[in-house]
Amino acid sequence: MADSAQAPVQEHWSETNGKKYRRGSRLPKKTDTRPPVPAAETPKVPWTWEEDGMTVIRGTARSAPGCHNVCGILSYVKDGKLVKVEGDPEDPYNQGRLCSRCLCIPNYVYHEDRLVKPMKRDRADRGKDKFVECSWDEAYDIIVREFKRVVDTYGADKIAMCQGTGRDIHQVTRLNACVGSPNEGVPYFAGNSCYLPRIASMACMLGGACVMDCSQFLPQRYDDPRYTVPKYCIVWGHQPFYSNADGFYGHWITDLMKRGMKVAVIDPQLTWLAARAGEDWLRVRPGGDGALAMAMLKVVCDEKLYDQEFCDKWVYGLEAVCERVAEMDLDDLCEKSWVAKEDVQRVARTYAASKPAAIQWGVALDQQTGGQQAAHAITALWCITGNLDVPGGNVMGDACWGIEQPNWTGTWGWDELMTEEEQSKRIGVERYPMFAVGFKNLSSNATIEAWQRGEVPIRAAYIVTNNFLATMGAQAEQQLEWYKQIDFIVVSDLFMTPTMMALADVVLPAATYEERDGFGGLNAYRISCINKAIEPVGDSKPDNTIFLELGKRLTAAIKPENQDIAWPWDDVQEMWDYALEDGGFTWDELRESTWKYPEFKYRKYETGDLRPDGQPGFRTETGRAEIYSMVFHHTSWSGLDPLPSYVEPVESPYSAPEDVEEYPYIVTSGARVPHFFHSEQRQIAKLRALHPDPLVYLHPDTAAANGIEEGDWVWLENKHGKCKYKAAFNDTYDPRVLQAEHGWWFPERKDAAEENVENEQEGLFGVLESNINNLVPFDAGVSGFGSNYKAMMCKIRKAD
Ligand SMILES: Nc1nc2c(c(=O)[nH]1)N[C@H]1C(S)=C(S)[C@@H](COP(=O)(O)OP(=O)(O)OC[C@H]3O[C@@H](n4cnc5c(=O)[nH]c(N)nc54)[C@H](O)[C@@H]3O)O[C@H]1N2
Numbered sequence: 060m061a062d063s064a065q066a067p068v069q070e071h072w073s074e075t076n077g078k079k080y081r082r083g084s085r086l087p088k089k090t091d092t093r094p095p096v097p098a099a100e101t102p103k104v105p106w107t108w109e110e111d112g113m114t115v116i117r118g119t120a121r122s123a124p125g126c127h128n129v130c131g132i133l134s135y136v137k138d139g140k141l142v143k144v145e146g147d148p149e150d151p152y153n154q155g156r157l158c159s160r161c162l163c164i165p166n167y168v169y170h171e172d173r174l175v176k177p178m179k180r181d182r183a184d185r186g187k188d189k190f191v192e193c194s195w196d197e198a199y200d201i202i203v204r205e206f207k208r209v210v211d212t213y214g215a216d217k218i219a220m221c222q223g224t225g226r227d228i229h230q231v232t233r234l235n236a237c238v239g240s241p242n243e244g245v246p247y248f249a250g251n252s253c254y255l256p257r258i259a260s261m262a263c264m265l266g267g268a269c270v271m272d273c274s275q276f277l278p279q280r281y282d283d284p285r286y287t288v289p290k291y292c293i294v295w296g297h298q299p300f301y302s303n304a305d306g307f308y309g310h311w312i313t314d315l316m317k318r319g320m321k322v323a324v325i326d327p328q329l330t331w332l333a334a335r336a337g338e339d340w341l342r343v344r345p346g347g348d349g350a351l352a353m354a355m356l357k358v359v360c361d362e363k364l365y366d367q368e369f370c371d372k373w374v375y376g377l378e379a380v381c382e383r384v385a386e387m388d389l390d391d392l393c394e395k396s397w398v399a400k401e402d403v404q405r406v407a408r409t410y411a412a413s414k415p416a417a418i419q420w421g422v423a424l425d426q427q428t429g430g431q432q433a434a435h436a437i438t439a440l441w442c443i444t445g446n447l448d449v450p451g452g453n454v455m456g457d458a459c460w461g462i463e464q465p466n467w468t469g470t471w472g473w474d475e476l477m478t479e480e481e482q483s484k485r486i487g488v489e490r491y492p493m494f495a496v497g498f499k500n501l502s503s504n505a506t507i508e509a510w511q512r513g514e515v516p517i518r519a520a521y522i523v524t525n526n527f528l529a530t531m532g533a534q535a536e537q538q539l540e541w542y543k544q545i546d547f548i549v550v551s552d553l554f555m556t557p558t559m560m561a562l563a564d565v566v567l568p569a570a571t572y573e574e575r576d577g578f579g580g581l582n583a584y585r586i587s588c589i590n591k592a593i594e595p596v597g598d599s600k601p602d603n604t605i606f607l608e609l610g611k612r613l614t615a616a617i618k619p620e621n622q623d624i625a626w627p628w629d630d631v632q633e634m635w636d637y638a639l640e641d642g643g644f645t646w647d648e649l650r651e652s653t654w655k656y657p658e659f660k661y662r663k664y665e666t667g668d669l670r671p672d673g674q675p676g677f678r679t680e681t682g683r684a685e686i687y688s689m690v691f692h693h694t695s696w697s698g699l700d701p702l703p704s705y706v707e708p709v710e711s712p713y714s715a716p717e718d719v720e721e722y723p724y725i726v727t728s729g730a731r732v733p734h735f736f737h738s739e740q741r742q743i744a745k746l747r748a749l750h751p752d753p754l755v756y757l758h759p760d761t762a763a764a765n766g767i768e769e770g771d772w773v774w775l776e777n778k779h780g781k782c783k784y785k786a787a788f789n790d791t792y793d794p795r796v797l798q799a800e801h802g803w804w805f806p807e808r809k810d811a812a813e814e815n816v817e818n819e820q821e822g823l824f825g826v827l828e829s830n831i832n833n834l835v836p837f838d839a840g841v842s843g844f845g846s847n848y849k850a851m852m853c854k855i856r857k858a859d
Pocket residue numbers: 127224225253254295296297298299301302303304305325326327328330343344345346347348420421422423424427727728729730731732733734735736737738849850
């Protein structure tokens with residue numbers, strides 16, 4: 060990681076057959092030359108048996124429907140039909156527990172609205188319900204023809220692969236690479252503000268990412284003698300029970316509370332967990348987390364509560380950080396965070412005094428302008444208190460197999476399929492240097508800035524597992540106008556979504572996890588088997604199959620010189636065998652045991668497991684955990700600060716006090732609800748019945764001041780736009796704070812197409828109506844990361 064600051068993408072190239080390749084990276088050799096780590100002993104369990112006249116299939120869940128997890132499940136099948144799904148009690152991951160979305164999976168699989176045939180539509184008919192069924196062959200032919208046209212006319216880098224959150228479609232980067240495009244990501248998602256800001260900050264500081272240690276790396280879990288229960292845990296901008304985000308299973312927190320762990324919660328609302336935190340619930344201002352993080356860091360530094368011995372050995376920059384926070388005013392920081400000084404001091408002191416202690420954070424941090432800087436400060440907290448990579452602290456996971464290339468590092472196929480020149484055309488690497496460190500997504504904000512300049516940065520898009528008009532698209536209406544300019548768009552989904560209705564030229568019907576084989580393993584705790592229980596419904600196909608079939612055709616048409624190495628597999632199983640090779644097992648062997656845990660080590664900086672050269676220390680320039688980041692030091696020309704700092708949201712009562720009179724409230728958005736995954740499940744009757752309408756939560760006093768009663772429809776409005784919600788009271792919020800749900804559209808509005816409505820806003824299943832993203836400014840922070848989905852100024856009024 061250290062040298063990435065100077066030459067992130069260009070190093071280690073060699074030439075073969077007139078083409079440049081990254082050294083040591085051609086098939087079949089893998090880039091990581093460390094020997095495979097032996098798997099820890101894993102329980103041997105059968106993967107299928109008969110029970111009550113049904114066949115039971117053991118596997119793990121992922122998407123579709125959306126999810127970040129790999130929960131163990133038992134699927135019950137009769138006469139080829141999925142009857143029910145239950146949590147697998149033997150799985151160390153979820154230990155029998157399962158959420159409402161998985162329990163409803165048969166309703167999802169067999170839903171009458173499932174897409175079952177590929178479809179095509181004339182570009183002139185975008186937005187209109189004029190799709191025509193076609194064969195898979197025809198759909199593939201159109202995609203190949205149009206992609207080739209774009210490559211020939213504008214260049215391969217104008218093709219973008221756009222994949223939604225947390226899926227296990229491992230070949231997305233490969234499909235891109237085989238046509239020569241480095242542009243993969245979510246170009247409409249302001250500031251790439253899901254996990255990447257935190258991941259990138261940690262990568263720059265530590266050479267890898269950390270997660271709270273709940274023993275998830277150990278198959279024996281809490282009984283493993285190496286494990287220690289944290290004494291204290293700070294849950295920060297995160298709702299673990301509802302979200303189970305990024306592979307972190309929320310109930311692990313309750314498991315640990317039952318074993319004695321105390322919690323603090325930093326959240327504007329009183330969540331279930333916050334209620335258990337007692338006085339350690341810090342009701343932060345949405346967007347005030349940076350100020351709060353710096354305040355806590357200041358308490359720990361000023362009062363010398365850090366672990367001096369650990370810092371002397373392993374941390375780089377303690378003195379500089381202490382100097383930085385010494386300059387800051389604690390009263391001012393606390394005032395801006397809206398948390399009382401004595402509460403900040405108490406939580407900071409308790410955290411520093413508890414050994415071990417952990418911090419488990421969430422997407423609320425990414426979705427504010429200063430999210431990246433806040434992540435820097437919070438990472439510094441666990442470094443200087445010696446809670447780094449110790450049992451019960453924040454541990455580093457990525458020294459494990461690395462078989463499932465996580466999204467943020469996903470480069471499967473890059474090095475062998477793309478030249479140096481092709482790779483250098485990734486959108487935003489020059490503008491935002493953090494994008495050159497460790498992972499390979501395009502920069503969303505660099506893309507948005509290009510649109511704003513009147514350019515057309517993308518000419519063909521493959522949108523898979525993503526409904527951006529309802530979810531990621533800040534100012535969705537403006538983005539819709541931009542995306543209409545794109546020559547050709549494929550959308551693959553299970554249902555007709557607003558995004559598909561608005562933009563798709565070709566529709567590919569995808570399959571759920573019950574209908575396909577695969578593997579998953581977010582955060583590298585383990586690798587687990589997705590085990591097909593039933594055949595795909597109708598003519599739908601698993602995305603992985605689509606990618607393999609389409610990849611072969613695209614390579615043949617666009618880059619025939621890559622034909623032997625791009626997709627050399629006859630079927631998906633063969634492809635998985637190759638992908639799993641580093642682990643030393645085949646996909647069949649994985650299915651035999653359902654899950655495999657890599658050998659996990661704590662304190663890997665002592666054992667040399669973090670560095671490719673096998674030396675002790677971290678994979679950073681100084682070899683230490685850099686709370687003074689050398690990567691930021693070398694790229695400070697871009698505005699990056701080597702030291703932790705605090706940045707206000709672009710539009711807040713402190714950065715735009717002149718707007719407070721007009722827009723007196725701060726609205727945060729998108730706090731997860733358990734029964735919906737973003738824009739999904741709105742058509743699943745059982746789940747929708749739990750939550751029929753889009754809600755905005757507000758304090759009853761705020762409602763009264765604006766003449767609003769509970770259940771009234773209201774407009775939220777700011778400079779950027781407005782949206783309509785139903786008012787729900789919650790007196791645990793600060794009266795200046797509102798919380799609006801995200802992801803809303805109305806699949807039941809069958810007049811979805813443009814031609815059936817007078818006003819375009821009513822079309823597209825009402826996606827632009829109750830859409831809080833209408834209010835989200837585009838701005839990211841100086842890093843290109845961070846955004847404003849969690850901190851916007853607004854006003855509220857009753858709708859007629
Ligand atoms: N059921 C379900 N699960 C999901 C998802 C889903 O849509 N549905 N989405 C998945 C995805 S992609 C993600 S990224 C994760 C995210 O999951 P989490 O990281 O848990 O994030 P959120 O649910 O958005 O918000 C968590 C908490 O942050 C609080 N909050 C809001 N604004 C602020 C703020 O400014 N500061 C602080 N400190 N707190 C704030 C909210 O009140 C909420 O309690 O969940 C994943 N899991």
